[in-house]
Amino acid sequence: MAVCVLIIDDHPLMRDAVRMTMDAVAPGSRIDLAASFAEARRLLALNSAYDFTLLDLNLPDSAGFEALKALRAQYPQLPTVVLSAEVDRETILRCLDLGAAGYIPKTYHADVITHALRLIASGHVYVPREAIDPRREANEPIRLRNVGSDPRGLGLTDRQCDVLRLILRGLPNKLICRQLDLAEGTVKVHVSAVLRALGVRNRTQAVIAASRLGLRMTD
Numbered sequence: 001m002a003v004c005v006l007i008i009d010d011h012p013l014m015r016d017a018v019r020m021t022m023d024a025v026a027p028g029s030r031i032d033l034a035a036s037f038a039e040a041r042r043l044l045a046l047n048s049a050y051d052f053t054l055l056d057l058n059l060p061d062s063a064g065f066e067a068l069k070a071l072r073a074q075y076p077q078l079p080t081v082v083l084s085a086e087v088d089r090e091t092i093l094r095c096l097d098l099g100a101a102g103y104i105p106k107t108y109h110a111d112v113i114t115h116a117l118r119l120i121a122s123g124h125v126y127v128p129r130e131a132i133d134p135r136r137e138a139n140e141p142i143r144l145r146n147v148g149s150d151p152r153g154l155g156l157t158d159r160q161c162d163v164l165r166l167i168l169r170g171l172p173n174k175l176i177c178r179q180l181d182l183a184e185g186t187v188k189v190h191v192s193a194v195l196r197a198l199g200v201r202n203r204t205q206a207v208i209a210a211s212r213l214g215l216r217m218t219d
Helices: 012-025 037-046 066-074 089-097 110-121 158-168 173-180 184-198 203-213
Strands: 004-008 030-034 052-055 080-084 103-105
Touching: 004 012, 004 037, 012 030, 012 110, 030 037, 037 066, 052 066, 066 080, 089 103, 089 203, 103 110, 158 173, 158 184, 158 203, 173 184, 184 203
Parallel strands: 004 030, 004 052, 052 080, 080 103
Antiparallel strands: none
């Protein structure tokens, strides 16, 4: 399946490697490259209809979580997947808390990165095992039990499935309200039902649980 993706990374070799991998896992895709956050913003101003972005945390003009925060604030409906050399659990969970729609460590073996990008391009979320179980080996791939794109297998209604997919894209309650034309109180009820179905207590844990189950991020 072809996708439209923006890769934001200041390392030329990494950009080229990710582009080539995306070409392999999703032939015919449109892949734009940005070497800085300023360049990424210029590209987004011209075309904000990307399927997702791949974002390095440490850019020359935006260190740490600032670029992720800015992207989530300005383009909240655009899934942003972090692609970073940082592999500590605190950083990964912080990115998920800020609304990242996945996290791929650059330090993983090429086969694992390819697997992760294939999942992302197919609309799934990907979270490294360190975030799920910090006792696992750093380069051990997540082995998912794929339940397809229909979360109704968890006992959710169609509307709750819609809410779950938007949660996995990082949308806050207010934007879910707008997207689904629902009252905020109704969305809160659906969010609570989704968290219960996944057996988790918050959105970060929901993303991790969805990754383990192989749930899709979008239709």
